[in-house]
Amino acid sequence: MNKRILVIVVALAVVVIAAIAMISIGTAQNPKNSAESNTSSGSSEASDESNTATVENDGTGAYVDYSPSAIADAEGRVFLFFHATWCPQCVALDGDIQSKGVPADVTIVKVDYDSNQDLRAEYGVTQQTTIVEVDSSGKKLQENFVAYADPTLQTVLSALY
Secondary structure, eight states: OHHHHHHHHHHHHHHHHHHHHHHHHHHHHOGGGOTTOOGGGTOOHHHHHHHHTTOOOOSOSEEEEOOTTHHHHOOSEEEEEEEOTTOHHHHHHHHHHHHHOOOTTEEEEEEETTTOHHHHHHHTOOSTTEEEEEOTTOOBOSOOEEOSSSOOHHHHHHHHO
16 A cells, blocks of 8 residues: 555655656746746847847848858848748748838748758757758857747847847
């Protein structure tokens, strides 16, 4: 009888720990839902408001599909947009980028999330709608930004500028 109770207690503990871990992972991937979000993730509402005015979008930047040479050929700041055709947030962000245009001196490189697992691993991308800033050699410059909660170009630019 005592072994049965012990097994039940251990099983419940495992379920509780797993639930806490899942909540923690969800909060880490979507920090807007966390009251403790910080500006390093680029998703603080105060940060968004203060940076919005500094981003001018005249639509003269570039929005290109990924190719091995796309990063080296890009001009200005380079952002990799990990996109999946089956992801509603990705489709929304893609549409917003196309309708508003990309700011001058910015290149957004659209990377297929499903067929570029090596790039995902290289940049630590675990979720579609992730934006990664890189230099001309492909070196990651700052923390990844996930635009899942608010998939708009303005949110991305505010978070990364």
